[in-house]
Amino acid sequence: MSYTPMGDLGQQGLFDITRTLLQQPDLTAVSEALLRLVKQSALADRAAIVLWHPGNHRASYYATPVTGKSIAYEDETVLAHGPLRRLLSRPDALQCSYQEFSDTWPQLVTEPLYPAFGRYCLLPLAAEGRIFGGCEFIRNDDRPWTEQEYQRLHVFTQIVAVVTEQIQSRVTNNVDYDMLCHERDNFRILVAITNAVLSRLDMDELVSEVAKEIHHYFRIDAISVVLRSNRKGKLNIYSTHYLDDHHPVHNQSETDEAGTLTERVFKSKEMLLLNLHERDPFAPYERMLFEIWDNKIQTLCLLPLMSGETMLGVLKLAQCDEKVFTTTNLKLLRQIAERISIAVDNALAYQEIHRLKERLVNENLALTEQLNSVESESGEIIGRSNAMYSVLKQVEMVAQSDSTVLLLGETGTGKELIARAIHNRSSRNSRRMVKMNCAAMPAGLLESDLFGHERGAFTGASAQRIGRFELADKSSLFLDEVGDMPLELQPKLLRVLQEQEFERLGSNKLIQTDVRLIAATNRDLKQMVADREFRSDLYYRLNVFPIHLPPLRERPEDIPLLVKAFTTKISRRLGRNIDSIPAETLRALSRMEWPGNVRELENVVERAVLLTHGNVLQLSLPELTTEMLAMPLTATEQAQDGEDEYQLIIRVLKESNGVVAGPRGAAHKLGLKRTTLLSRMKRLGIDKDALA
Incomplete structure (x- = not known):
């Protein structure tokens, strides 16, 4: 049986609806009031209450039909074997069109109770886990109820269930006015607790809210929700102890299920009420209760938390005063446990959805890693964005060739991983890729590291050294931060790329090499060429197949x-x-x-x-x-009073005449990289061309 939170109408709205329905003297009047309420809310054009009498298998019907005259109707055949019988055997909400209704219950449509309509809905009336009837809602047109409308119908049905139960109890048992007032107060408690707990999806928050409400209304000081753990034979206990009203102690623990009172309730699926003495054998949780309250006798009430026939857990209440658990309170606590069961079911479902989402992310990650590492071709590249997909497509296009590749991108974007992917997908992957960081090597040693040297070539050259180009023969050489290579060394690199030959330092012997170069930089080489900080001929030789790695x-x-x-x-x-x-x-x-x-x-x-x-x-x-x-401290422009980030960027762009880059550009004034400023402008929806 499905339920829905009642918070959508607001507590005041619920009280108004409840008061209106509780003021009705009988079920016929309740059905009239219900019809007025659903019409005002545009939820239905007709409404009725159908009750089941198990003793004689009869059904009774209370409604205001199309003619406007209220009726109370009973029969032993057609109505008793209509939608209500299906609801009793399958306790789920029923929705259907008039055609489906007439096809299923052809005898019923001949009765005056059901003139032609558009859409039909029957929701269960239940109390203490027992369905005793249903609420019918009918629309003249065949327009399905939205999810929000459907939730409100659930709310009306829950209130009608309580009101109907009270009226029947009053009629059969001649309940006096004081009892009615007490029932009304209990219902208000039930509504308040229902609204408080049903919106909680985190288990810790849910138990804390349950404990707060039960302590407030019943003065019970130890409240726990006990659930079975994922580990076999273990229980998870979410507990709250009110040592005083203002400082509750929350705790979560795990314990063995065997030998506990909770185990007895799981097996019986029935409430357990007992007094626990210090001399009694008990589990660690009950022993802790004695320690908290100075070994006083504990009265324990364990209520099963059920979802249909499934046992979700146990609501465990403990108090030193056994007078708390009166017959009246136990009845209300049973009803509260039913609502808590729904909340626990929702929280467990949310946990499961969250777990499945996490699992899906993990599976997607694993799949991505598998796709990126097919035959070890793409190394550890992780990414499923369009930007990375474009990069990987370019890798696939260029990998099998021997063309020089230039990887462009900011620091930390994964240029080395892309270089490895290119190498691993090439025909040179039988030999390992050789790498070198041009910025990490002192300028005086960089040439020696690249091309090698002979013994005695310079002070300290006590032995021959093989350079990176020689090591990378028949393989790939990855030159990281190539933009930091000194100008005087750049012609030698160009020669190797063009002639595929070089000389070690201290030697005039030409060494042939077959190297595929993959270069990378986080600098703007084109601008460096314009500033004469990088050779143009080397730039064009490197820029054969540029790949831009997105930040x-x-x-x-x-x-x-x-x-x-x-x-x-x-x-x-x-x-x-x-x-x-x-x-x-x-x-x-x-x-x-x-x-x-x-x-x-x-x-x-x-x-x-x-x-x-x-x-x-x-x-x-x-x-x-x-x-x-935060804006960098190097910014020359700072936000003025009352100026947010959007207004600051707009102002600086206007002052810079829309220029972003360069020494007079907005990025420089704000102390940002050009790409960083462009990214923020995109996020904030700023179009510099529209500022003129």
Whole structure:
């Protein structure tokens, strides 16, 4: 049987509806009031209450038909074997068109109760786990109810169920006015607790809210929700203890199921009420209760939390005063347990959905890694964005050739991984790729490292050395940060690329080499050529097949995959067991700009892994967000009073006549990289051409 939260109408709205229906003297009047309410809400054109009498298998019908005159109707045949009988055997909401209705119950459409209509809905009336009737809602047109309308129909049905039960009880047992007032108060408690708990999807928050409400209304000091653990034979206990009203103690623990009172309830599926003495054998949780309350006798009430026939868990209540658990309170607590069961079911479903989403991300990550590492061709490249897809397509196009490749992109974008992918997919992959960082080597040693030297070629050259070009024969050479190569060395590099030959330092012997060059830089080589900081002929020789690697801020959809991969890799390296990353953390990380790109992201993840306690990655997002979004201190332009980031960028662009790059451009004034400013302008929807 499905339920729905009642918070959509608001508590005041629920009270107004409840008061209206409770004021009705009988079920016929209730059906009239119900019809007025659903018509006012545009939910239905007709409404009726159908009750089942199990003793004689009769059904009774209360409604205001099309003619406007209220009727109360009973029969033993047609109505009793109509939609209500189906609802009793299959306790799910029923919706159908008039054609489906007439095809299923042809005898019923001949009765005056059901003139032609468009859409029909029957929702169950239930109390204490027992369906005793249904609420009918009919529309004249065949327009299905929206999800929000459907939820409101559920709300009306739940209230009608309580009101109907009260009226029947009053008629059969001659309940006096005081009892009615008490029932009304209990219903208000039930509504308040229902609204409080049904919107909670996190289990810890749910149990805390359950404990707060039960303590408030019943003065019960120890409240727990006990669920079976994923580990066989174990129980998860979410508990709250009110040592005083203002400082509840929340705790989550795991214990063995065997020998516990909870195990008895799981087996019987019935409420368990008992007094527990210190001398009695009891499980660790009950022993803890004695320690908390100085070994006083505990009265325990264990209520099963059921979803249909499925046992979800146990609501465990403990108090030193046994007078709390009166017959009246137990009846209300049973009803409350039914609502808590729905909330627990929702929370467990949410946990399962969250787990499946996490699993899907992991599977997508694994699949991506498999696709990227087919025959070890793409190494450790992680990405499913259009930008990375374009890069990988270019890799595929150029890999089998011997053409020189120039990888362009900011620091930390993964240029070395792309270089490895190109090499691994080429015909040279039988030999390892040789790499060298031109910026990490002092200028005086760079030539020796590239081309090698003979013994005695210079002071300190005590032995012959084979250079990188010689090592990379029949393979690929990856020159990282090629833009930092000194000008005097650039002609020698050009010669090797053109002639495929070179000389070691201190030797005039030509050495032939067959090297495929893959170069990378984070600098603007074209601008460097214009500034005479880089040789134009070498630039054109390198720029045969340029591949631009997008910065991380331009492919935020890849960030969750990268975070997962880094967390797994770093956790394994550090001997940690981190198997979950909060979705909110992934969303927050995806919104950041990451000036340090993938390398910065990996460093942040490594720091988070080091600081994490438990198996859920813990990341200090507020601090990180402030660092990521702050304007650099080098900016010459700062925000004026009341000026936000959007207004600041607009003003500086106008002052710069729309120029972004260059010494007089907006990026320079703001202390930002040109690409960073363009990224922020795109995020904020700023078009510099529209500012003129």
